[in-house]
Amino acid sequence: MSWRGDNTTTKGASSVSTTPVFDQDTSNDIVAFPKGFLFGSATSSYQVEGAAHEDGRGMTVWDTFCYQGGHVLNNDTGDVACDHYHLFERDVQLMKQLGLQGYRFSIAWTRILPSGYYNKEQGVNQAGIDFYNRLIDTLIEHNIDPWITLFHWDLPQQLEDDVGGWLDPSGIVVDAFANYSRICFEAFGDRVQHWITLNEPWTVAVHGYNDGIKAPGRNSNGATETYIVAHNQLLAHAKAATIFKQEFSKTQGGFIGISNSADYRYPLDPNSPDDIQAAERAMLFQFGWFMDPVIFGDYPDVMRQRLGSRLPVFTPEQQEQLQGSCDFLGINTYSSALTTKPKKEPEWGGYWADMFVTTQNDPSWKKNSMGWAIVPDATRELLLWIRERYGNPLLYITENGTAEDDHDVETAQHDEIRRSFFEGHLRACAEAIDAGVRLAGYFAWSLMDNFEWEYGYQRRFGICYVDFETQVRTPKSSALWYSETIATNGGNIARKRQ
Numbered sequence: 001m002s003w004r005g006d007n008t009t010t011k012g013a014s015s016v017s018t019t020p021v022f023d024q025d026t027s028n029d030i031v032a033f034p035k036g037f038l039f040g041s042a043t044s045s046y047q048v049e050g051a052a053h054e055d056g057r058g059m060t061v062w063d064t065f066c067y068q069g070g071h072v073l074n075n076d077t078g079d080v081a082c083d084h085y086h087l088f089e090r091d092v093q094l095m096k097q098l099g100l101q102g103y104r105f106s107i108a109w110t111r112i113l114p115s116g117y118y119n120k121e122q123g124v125n126q127a128g129i130d131f132y133n134r135l136i137d138t139l140i141e142h143n144i145d146p147w148i149t150l151f152h153w154d155l156p157q158q159l160e161d162d163v164g165g166w167l168d169p170s171g172i173v174v175d176a177f178a179n180y181s182r183i184c185f186e187a188f189g190d191r192v193q194h195w196i197t198l199n200e201p202w203t204v205a206v207h208g209y210n211d212g213i214k215a216p217g218r219n220s221n222g223a224t225e226t227y228i229v230a231h232n233q234l235l236a237h238a239k240a241a242t243i244f245k246q247e248f249s250k251t252q253g254g255f256i257g258i259s260n261s262a263d264y265r266y267p268l269d270p271n272s273p274d275d276i277q278a279a280e281r282a283m284l285f286q287f288g289w290f291m292d293p294v295i296f297g298d299y300p301d302v303m304r305q306r307l308g309s310r311l312p313v314f315t316p317e318q319q320e321q322l323q324g325s326c327d328f329l330g331i332n333t334y335s336s337a338l339t340t341k342p343k344k345e346p347e348w349g350g351y352w353a354d355m356f357v358t359t360q361n362d363p364s365w366k367k368n369s370m371g372w373a374i375v376p377d378a379t380r381e382l383l384l385w386i387r388e389r390y391g392n393p394l395l396y397i398t399e400n401g402t403a404e405d406d407h408d409v410e411t412a413q414h415d416e417i418r419r420s421f422f423e424g425h426l427r428a429c430a431e432a433i434d435a436g437v438r439l440a441g442y443f444a445w446s447l448m449d450n451f452e453w454e455y456g457y458q459r460r461f462g463i464c465y466v467d468f469e470t471q472v473r474t475p476k477s478s479a480l481w482y483s484e485t486i487a488t489n490g491g492n493i494a495r496k497r498q
């Protein structure tokens with residue numbers, strides 16, 4: 001099978017191939033992932049770094065949101081978090097011990113550009129560049145492939161104050177992101193092969209501007225703001241990806257993509273045309289909203305039909321920039337639901353009313369400590385759905401994981417629910433690959449317990465337990481199991497559930 005990227009020369013952690021070979025032997029009872037399949041784990045800057053006011057880092061909307069009080073459980077903040085900024089060397093050691101092949105982390109925009117903008121007087125904050133250089137070099141020394149996310153929600157506060165952040169109608173925020181991205185490609189692109197422009201623009205738009213539960217906490221005008229914020233993020237992605245392709249990838253190699261939220265929706269009644277349509281509409285309102293533009297150059301038809309003029313319009317030039325802007329697609333997937341068509345049109349406006357879907361869980365599904373249903377098979381269905389709609393693109397699962405109540409280190413070391421979550425989801429991935437899906441890697445969310453946004457430190461997604469008093473990390477049983485999965489290439493996963 002031929003893969004985009006077949007001709008790449010791999011730099012950085014060179015033992016990690018970017019060229020998976022799909023020659024699956026499905027006669028075996030045990031799962032085997034394709035040669036070159038990448039197993040990693042992920043974090044993000046605001047959730048793990050801490051050192052919030054050190055070495056010139058500028059304020060972000062998440063600092064502000066936490067300091068305002070009342071938004072985050074216990075009014076927790078990311079001021080210290082996992083202190084990864086100071087402890088990264090130990091953390092890389094931990095990754096090495098677990099045998100991780102890739103580490104997906106995000107760059108804090110305001111460590112590089114404290115105000116968010118580039119200008120000659122202020123220049124670039126060298127201390128920020130130095131930190132990520134040390135992190136990248138340490139990863140490469142340990143043969144762990146660095147995957148960079150450029151934006152994982154910590155927008156510079158100055159941009160929020162000056163132009164309204166992602167609501168900015170003038171294009172300043174888009175240009176600022178493009179300039180910041182260029183600085184990163186230039187500084188780190190000699191060693192970094194995989195770039196993710198944005199993490200879950202869906203969550204920023206919907207949780208930040210429709211539901212008001214994440215920074216900047218707006219919810220009064222979701223019916224329009226949500227779509228403007230999504231639009232500007234897509235334009236920012238397109239501009240950064242264009243810069244990458246025009247100015248960098250030809251000479252320094254590398255690949256660029258975007259990580260989108262994608263949770264599979266089943267029709268409640270598989271024989272009901274209304275339910276089938278509701279499921280499709282839900283997928284297009286979440287995933288298609290961001291994926292259709294980067295593949296086809298425009299939003300899904302169903303969104304245009306339901307929103308009319310509230311859905312912003314791309315110019316032909318923007319469409320051209322967007323279409324084909326990704327070398328690979330990053331999938332962040334956590335849960336699933338059964339969908340049906342609501343009995344009547346909602347009286348209130350906003351994103352969820354626009355989607356017009358009622359969801360429920362199957363009674364047999366277990367729930368995690370976030371209340372999210374655990375549905376491993378939905379990941380296989382999701383991957384097959386993506387293959388059908390988008391013509392079998394190159395995929396990476398850039399996040400998948402679960403939060404459990406591991407509130408002390410002993411409990412955490414017996415996290416059987418999380419272990420079996422990973423087993424089920426990785427089996428589903430293997431099944432999709434057997435069916436021809438081009439899935440080339442998987443990142444467990446998260447390497448360690450961290451600042452879980454509005455839930456503060458009360459929800460733990462880590463495969464390693466973090467004692468936030470002492471900053472000691474302890475691998476949970478899921479981490480040890482995952483480590484064995486990596487070492488045996490899936491050899492501890494039976495093809496069929498026992």
Ligand code: PNW
Nearest residue numbers: 044199200203261332334399445452461
């Ligand atoms: C992702 N949902 O967010 C983020 O990328 C991570 O930073 C975060 O820690 C992780 O998942 C766990 O929450 C999500 O509404 C936000 O289903 C919202 C949803 C899922 C994931």
